[in-house]
Amino acid sequence: MRMTLRLFMAKQEPNFEVLAGAGGVALGEARTNHEGRKAILLIRGQEDTTEFESLINTMGIVIVESIYQPGEQDPKGYFGKGRLQDVSDELRLRVAGHPWQGVDLVLIHTNATPRQLVAVSDATKVEVWDRVRLLLSLFNAHANSLEARTQVRIARLQSDRTVLRELANQTTTGERAGYGGGGVTALQAVIANVNRELTSLRKRQKKHSKAQAERRRQRTRSGAVTVGFAGYTNAGKSSLFLKMSGKEVLVEDKLFSTLETTVGRLAASPRVLLADTIGFIDNLPSATLDAFRATLSEALECDLLVVLVDATDSIRELERKISATQREINARYLNQDELENLDERKIMCALTKIESLTTEQLLEKKSIVKRHGYSSLLAISVHQEIGLEEFQDAMLKQLFGNTVTIKLINSETGRSIEGYLSDVYESGMIIDKKQEKNGDILVDVWINQQSLARLVSNSNGRIEVK
DSSP: OOOEEEOOOSSOOOEEEOOTTOGGGSSSOOOOOOTTOEEEEEEETTOOOHHHHHHHHHTTOEEEEEEEEOSSOBTTTBSOHHHHHHHHHHHHHOOTTOTTTTEEEEEESSOOOHHHHHHHHHHHOSEEEOHHHHHHHHHHHHOOSHHHHHHHHHHHHHHHHHHHHHHHHHHTTSOOOOTTSSSHHHHHHHHHHHHHHHHHHHHHHHHHHHHHHHHHHHHHHTTOEEEEEEEBTTSSHHHHHHHHHOOOOOOOSSTTOOOSOEEEEETTEEEEEEEEOOOBOTTOOHHHHHTTHHHHHHHHSSSEEEEEEETTSOHHHHHHHHHHHHHHHHHHHOOHHHHHOTTTSOEEEEEEOGGGOOHHHHHHHHHHHHHTTOOSEEEOBTTTTBSHHHHHHHHHHHHHOSOEEEEEOOOSSSSOHHHHHHHHHHHSEEEEEEEOTTSOEEEEEEOOHHHHHHHHHTTTTOEEEO
16 A cells, blocks of 8 residues: 655645655644554564564554564565565455455564665555654654654654655666656655755754753752653653652553653652653664654753663563663763763662562662662662652752751741741751750751752841751
C-alpha cells in the first residue's frame, strides 16, 4: 500500500506518491492508533529483538511472522536481493486464508538507512518502518501536549526528509520526468515544503525553550531548587514523581508514556521542585533525540539529578540500560571534569521496583550499578512504599547538606512569631520543631544558604542561626 501525499499549492492540487511510511510529510492529522495492525518482522543474524518487540506490543501491533536471514545486513536492502524478492512475492501472491492476509506493515529490526527503506518499500509495496520510524509512531501516539506534538513532528519530518532526498537522488540516476511531472522536480518541491515547515516548527520550539529557561531562572532567583528524574524508558520515573509530589501525571507500564516535562513541588517542601520527563532508549539517533532537547533540559539541567534504574531487568538488560542512560547524560549535559568524578556533580541513583527481588538479587544489582560510578545508591519500591523516606532524606541532604538549627525569637511587639515560622516553612523543610518556655521556637530545617540568608536579613533580628 503506497501512501499518497497531497501537496497544496496556489493553483493546483497534484498527488505525489512517496515512500510508504513517509506519513510525516502528509498534511493533516497523521494516524496515531495502530492497535490491531498486522505486520511481518525482518531480522538479520542473531540480533536480540526483545526491546523492539516490546515497542511493537506497546502500540498494539501484531507480528504475524518473524523472518530471519543469517549474516550481516545488506547495505542496499537490509535483506539480500533474493530473500527480499521472496518476501515481496509472498506478499503479492497471498490469497484469502493466507497467514499474511491483512498484513499492511513491514518492520525492519534496525535503524535503517534511507537507501534500505526505499529498497524494502519498493519491493514489498506496503508501509515500511525501521526502528526509528517505529519509535516516532509511538511518540506520535503518546504526544498529548503542544510541546510534545511539536517535538515529535520535528523528529518525524527530519527522518522523512532523509528518505525523500534518497528518492530524489535515485531519480537522477535514470530518465527524468519533464518539468512539473512526477519526477525529481516534483519531489524537490515536496522537500522544499518539508524544509519550510521544519523552519516554522523550530522557531516555535525555540520560543518554548526560551520560556522554559526563563522559568528556571525565576525559580532559581526565588530560592527554589530542582530535582530531575532521568533514566531509561519505563524505569518508574512518573510513578516516583507522583508519589513524591502528589501531582497527577500519566503512569502506565508502557514504553514512552511520558513525552513532555511535568514540574511539581515536593509534597514535604514547596522549595523543592521535581521534574519528570521523557525516558532514554538505546541507539536512538542523535538527530531524533535532539528534537526533545528542550524537554530533556528541564530535568537534566537541575540542582540534583536522580538516575532511576529498573531493578526487575535481567543482568544483561540492566548493564545495557545503565550504559545507554550514562551515554546520553554524559554526552549532552556533563563536561569532562564532571565525568571523572560523579560525586562532585550532584547525582544520585535509585533502583526501582525492588519489591519482587530477593536480598541476594538486590545486592548483586546494587554492585553492578556501583561499578558504573554511582556511590549514592538507594533501593525503593513506589507501590509498596519501601525506602521512600530514606530516599527523600538522601535527596534533601544532597541538595542542602546537613540540617540547620534556627532560633525564632518571640516578641510582644512587631510581627508575630507564627509569621516568621510560616516564612521558614515556605523557604525550607522543617524536620523538627521545639517551643521554649519563653515562647522562642527552635527548628531543625533543610534549607539552602541563599534562602537562609534571605530569612535572616528580613527578620529584623528575630531569626538567628544556632
